[in-house]
Amino acid sequence: KNEVEQSPQNLTAQEGEFITINCSYSVGISALHWLQQHPGGGIVSLFMLSSGKKKHGRLIATINIQEKHSSLHITASHPRDSAVYICAGGSQGNLIFGKGTKLSVKP
Amino acid sequence: NAGVTQTPKFQVLKTGQSMTLQCAQDMNHEYMSWYRQDPGMGLRLIHYSVGAGITDQGEVPNGYNVSRSTTEDFPLRLLSAAPSQTSVYFCASSYGGGPSTDTQYFGPGTRLTVL
Numbered sequence: 001k002n003e004v005e006q007s008p009q010n011l012t013a014q015e016g017e018f019i020t021i022n023c024s025y026s027v028g029i030s031a032l033h034w035l036q037q038h039p040g041g042g043i044v045s046l047f048m049l050s051s052g053k054k055k056h057g058r059l060i061a062t063i064n065i066q067e068k069h070s071s072l073h074i075t076a077s078h079p080r081d082s083a084v085y086i087c088a089g090g091s092q093g094n095l096i097f098g099k100g101t102k103l104s105v106k107p
Numbered sequence: 108n109a110g111v112t113q114t115p116k117f118q119v120l121k122t123g124q125s126m127t128l129q130c131a132q133d134m135n136h137e138y139m140s141w142y143r144q145d146p147g148m149g150l151r152l153i154h155y156s157v158g159a160g161i162t163d164q165g166e167v168p169n170g171y172n173v174s175r176s177t178t179e180d181f182p183l184r185l186l187s188a189a190p191s192q193t194s195v196y197f198c199a200s201s202y203g204g205g206p207s208t209d210t211q212y213f214g215p216g217t218r219l220t221v222l
Contacts, residue, residue, distance in 0.1 A: 029207075030206075030207035030208060031206065031207055031208060033206065033210075033211065035211075035213075041195065041215065041216045041218075042213070042215050042216070043197060043199075043213040043216075044213070045210045045211055045212065045213070048209070048210045048211075086149070086150070088150070088206070090205070090206030090207045090208070091206070091207060092205070092207060093138075093140075093155045093157065093163060093165075093205050093206070093207075094152055094155070094165060094166075094206065095140070095142075095150070095152060095206040095211065097149040097150040097151070098149060099147070099148070099149040100149060
Protein backbone atom coordinates (compact mmCIF):
# COMPACT_ATOMS: atom_id res chain seq x y z
CA LYS A 1 0.00 0.00 0.00
CA ASN A 2 1.38 3.40 -0.98
CA GLU A 3 1.91 5.84 1.87
CA VAL A 4 0.21 8.62 -0.11
CA GLU A 5 -2.72 7.70 -2.33
CA GLN A 6 -4.69 9.88 -4.70
CA SER A 7 -8.02 9.42 -6.39
CA PRO A 8 -9.06 9.41 -9.07
CA GLN A 9 -6.05 8.56 -11.24
CA ASN A 10 -7.68 10.14 -14.27
CA LEU A 11 -10.44 12.70 -14.46
CA THR A 12 -12.20 14.23 -17.45
CA ALA A 13 -14.47 17.22 -16.94
CA GLN A 14 -16.40 19.71 -19.00
CA GLU A 15 -15.43 23.35 -18.81
CA GLY A 16 -17.18 25.03 -15.90
CA GLU A 17 -17.53 21.91 -13.74
CA PHE A 18 -16.54 21.74 -10.08
CA ILE A 19 -13.66 19.29 -9.60
CA THR A 20 -12.44 17.44 -6.53
CA ILE A 21 -9.23 15.45 -6.22
CA ASN A 22 -8.64 13.43 -3.07
CA CYS A 23 -5.48 12.51 -1.20
CA SER A 24 -5.14 10.09 1.72
CA TYR A 25 -1.95 9.40 3.61
CA SER A 26 -0.95 6.71 6.09
CA VAL A 27 2.25 8.26 7.43
CA GLY A 28 2.86 11.02 9.91
CA ILE A 29 3.45 14.29 8.10
CA SER A 30 3.99 17.88 9.11
CA ALA A 31 2.62 19.46 5.94
CA LEU A 32 0.64 18.43 2.87
CA HIS A 33 1.68 19.83 -0.49
CA TRP A 34 -0.40 20.12 -3.66
CA LEU A 35 1.61 20.44 -6.88
CA GLN A 36 0.68 20.97 -10.52
CA GLN A 37 2.58 19.54 -13.47
CA HIS A 38 1.69 20.57 -17.01
CA PRO A 39 2.56 18.46 -20.07
CA GLY A 40 6.18 19.18 -20.85
CA GLY A 41 7.19 18.79 -17.28
CA GLY A 42 7.48 21.81 -15.00
CA ILE A 43 6.25 21.36 -11.42
CA VAL A 44 4.65 24.24 -9.55
CA SER A 45 3.61 24.35 -5.92
CA LEU A 46 -0.07 25.25 -5.48
CA PHE A 47 -0.52 24.90 -1.74
CA MET A 48 1.23 23.82 1.39
CA LEU A 49 -1.05 23.28 4.38
CA SER A 50 -0.88 21.71 7.79
CA SER A 51 -4.44 22.43 8.93
CA GLY A 52 -7.75 23.83 7.77
CA LYS A 53 -8.26 25.33 4.37
CA LYS A 54 -6.47 27.56 1.86
CA LYS A 55 -7.82 29.35 -1.20
CA HIS A 56 -6.08 30.85 -4.19
CA GLY A 57 -8.26 32.10 -7.00
CA ARG A 58 -10.42 29.17 -8.18
CA LEU A 59 -8.40 26.61 -6.23
CA ILE A 60 -9.23 25.47 -2.71
CA ALA A 61 -7.30 22.96 -0.62
CA THR A 62 -8.50 21.41 2.61
CA ILE A 63 -6.95 19.01 5.07
CA ASN A 64 -8.39 16.87 7.88
CA ILE A 65 -5.50 15.87 10.12
CA GLN A 66 -7.51 13.36 12.18
CA GLU A 67 -8.72 11.52 9.08
CA LYS A 68 -5.37 11.93 7.25
CA HIS A 69 -7.16 13.24 4.19
CA SER A 70 -6.83 16.26 1.94
CA SER A 71 -8.83 17.50 -1.02
CA LEU A 72 -8.09 19.88 -3.86
CA HIS A 73 -11.09 21.61 -5.40
CA ILE A 74 -11.21 23.56 -8.64
CA THR A 75 -14.25 25.77 -9.18
CA ALA A 76 -15.41 26.80 -12.66
CA SER A 77 -12.84 24.56 -14.34
CA HIS A 78 -11.17 25.72 -17.55
CA PRO A 79 -9.18 23.87 -20.23
CA ARG A 80 -6.01 25.57 -18.99
CA ASP A 81 -6.47 23.64 -15.72
CA SER A 82 -5.63 20.44 -17.63
CA ALA A 83 -2.54 19.05 -15.91
CA VAL A 84 -1.38 16.39 -13.48
CA TYR A 85 -2.09 17.27 -9.85
CA ILE A 86 0.17 15.69 -7.26
CA CYS A 87 -0.18 15.58 -3.51
CA ALA A 88 2.84 15.00 -1.31
CA GLY A 89 3.38 14.62 2.42
CA GLY A 90 6.24 16.55 3.99
CA SER A 91 8.05 14.89 6.87
CA GLN A 92 11.46 16.00 8.18
CA GLY A 93 13.70 16.14 5.10
CA ASN A 94 11.44 14.08 2.90
CA LEU A 95 8.53 14.54 0.51
CA ILE A 96 6.45 11.42 -0.10
CA PHE A 97 4.48 11.74 -3.32
CA GLY A 98 1.24 10.34 -4.58
CA LYS A 99 1.20 9.12 -8.16
CA GLY A 100 -0.81 12.05 -9.41
CA THR A 101 -4.24 12.72 -10.89
CA LYS A 102 -4.36 13.51 -14.59
CA LEU A 103 -7.07 16.11 -15.21
CA SER A 104 -8.41 16.91 -18.64
CA VAL A 105 -10.93 19.74 -18.98
CA LYS A 106 -12.82 19.78 -22.28
CA PRO A 107 -14.17 23.03 -23.76
CA ASN B 108 15.49 36.04 -9.67
CA ALA B 109 16.09 33.03 -11.90
CA GLY B 110 14.68 30.70 -9.23
CA VAL B 111 15.89 27.09 -9.53
CA THR B 112 17.87 26.30 -12.66
CA GLN B 113 18.97 22.91 -13.96
CA THR B 114 21.40 21.94 -16.70
CA PRO B 115 21.38 20.21 -19.05
CA LYS B 116 17.72 19.93 -20.15
CA PHE B 117 18.37 16.70 -22.04
CA GLN B 118 21.22 14.18 -21.91
CA VAL B 119 21.93 10.83 -23.51
CA LEU B 120 24.60 8.63 -21.94
CA LYS B 121 26.02 5.22 -22.63
CA THR B 122 26.07 2.59 -19.90
CA GLY B 123 29.07 3.11 -17.64
CA GLN B 124 29.58 6.78 -18.40
CA SER B 125 29.60 9.32 -15.61
CA MET B 126 28.09 12.77 -15.56
CA THR B 127 26.95 15.57 -13.29
CA LEU B 128 23.51 17.16 -13.31
CA GLN B 129 23.72 20.76 -12.21
CA CYS B 130 21.23 22.54 -9.95
CA ALA B 131 21.48 26.12 -8.74
CA GLN B 132 19.16 28.51 -6.90
CA ASP B 133 19.44 32.23 -6.23
CA MET B 134 16.87 32.51 -3.42
CA ASN B 135 19.32 31.84 -0.57
CA HIS B 136 17.46 28.63 0.28
CA GLU B 137 19.03 26.32 2.82
CA TYR B 138 17.16 23.17 1.78
CA MET B 139 17.81 21.54 -1.60
CA SER B 140 16.83 18.15 -2.94
CA TRP B 141 16.92 15.87 -5.95
CA TYR B 142 14.01 13.72 -7.18
CA ARG B 143 13.54 11.32 -10.03
CA GLN B 144 10.24 10.86 -11.80
CA ASP B 145 9.43 7.58 -13.51
CA PRO B 146 6.18 6.58 -15.26
CA GLY B 147 3.80 4.87 -12.84
CA MET B 148 6.12 5.48 -9.88
CA GLY B 149 5.63 9.11 -9.04
CA LEU B 150 8.46 11.28 -7.77
CA ARG B 151 11.02 9.80 -5.42
CA LEU B 152 13.65 11.52 -3.29
CA ILE B 153 17.28 10.71 -4.15
CA HIS B 154 19.31 12.98 -1.86
CA TYR B 155 18.74 16.17 0.05
CA SER B 156 20.72 18.84 1.87
CA VAL B 157 19.69 21.13 4.74
CA GLY B 158 22.64 23.47 4.24
CA ALA B 159 26.16 23.82 2.90
CA GLY B 160 28.29 20.87 3.93
CA ILE B 161 25.31 18.71 4.98
CA THR B 162 23.73 16.03 2.81
CA ASP B 163 21.56 13.00 3.47
CA GLN B 164 20.09 10.09 1.56
CA GLY B 165 16.54 9.83 0.40
CA GLU B 166 14.50 6.86 -0.76
CA VAL B 167 16.58 5.88 -3.83
CA PRO B 168 20.23 7.02 -3.32
CA ASN B 169 22.10 4.09 -4.89
CA GLY B 170 24.20 5.04 -7.91
CA TYR B 171 24.11 8.75 -7.12
CA ASN B 172 26.46 11.06 -5.27
CA VAL B 173 25.94 14.62 -4.03
CA SER B 174 27.88 17.36 -2.31
CA ARG B 175 26.94 20.86 -1.15
CA SER B 176 29.92 23.17 -1.01
CA THR B 177 27.89 26.38 -1.41
CA THR B 178 24.34 27.45 -0.51
CA GLU B 179 23.54 28.04 -4.20
CA ASP B 180 24.62 24.78 -5.85
CA PHE B 181 23.66 21.15 -5.36
CA PRO B 182 25.07 18.92 -8.14
CA LEU B 183 24.00 15.31 -8.62
CA ARG B 184 26.65 12.90 -9.87
CA LEU B 185 26.00 9.63 -11.66
CA LEU B 186 29.13 7.58 -11.10
CA SER B 187 28.53 4.81 -13.65
CA ALA B 188 25.28 5.27 -15.53
CA ALA B 189 22.88 2.34 -15.91
CA PRO B 190 19.72 2.01 -18.05
CA SER B 191 17.70 1.90 -14.81
CA GLN B 192 18.71 5.53 -14.25
CA THR B 193 16.82 6.65 -17.34
CA SER B 194 14.38 9.13 -15.85
CA VAL B 195 13.44 12.77 -15.48
CA TYR B 196 15.34 14.45 -12.67
CA PHE B 197 14.02 17.42 -10.72
CA CYS B 198 15.87 19.63 -8.29
CA ALA B 199 13.93 21.58 -5.65
CA SER B 200 14.74 24.10 -2.96
CA SER B 201 13.07 25.83 -0.03
CA TYR B 202 13.82 27.75 3.12
CA GLY B 203 15.48 25.87 5.95
CA GLY B 204 12.53 23.90 7.26
CA GLY B 205 12.30 21.85 4.08
CA PRO B 206 9.11 20.03 3.08
CA SER B 207 7.87 19.89 6.68
CA THR B 208 7.22 23.61 6.81
CA ASP B 209 8.13 25.36 3.56
CA THR B 210 6.88 25.66 -0.01
CA GLN B 211 9.07 23.77 -2.46
CA TYR B 212 10.38 25.45 -5.63
CA PHE B 213 11.18 23.08 -8.48
CA GLY B 214 13.60 23.38 -11.35
CA PRO B 215 12.50 22.65 -14.95
CA GLY B 216 13.92 19.12 -14.95
CA THR B 217 16.59 17.15 -16.81
CA ARG B 218 15.52 14.29 -19.07
CA LEU B 219 18.22 11.61 -18.97
CA THR B 220 18.41 8.56 -21.21
CA VAL B 221 20.98 5.84 -20.58
CA LEU B 222 21.53 3.47 -23.48
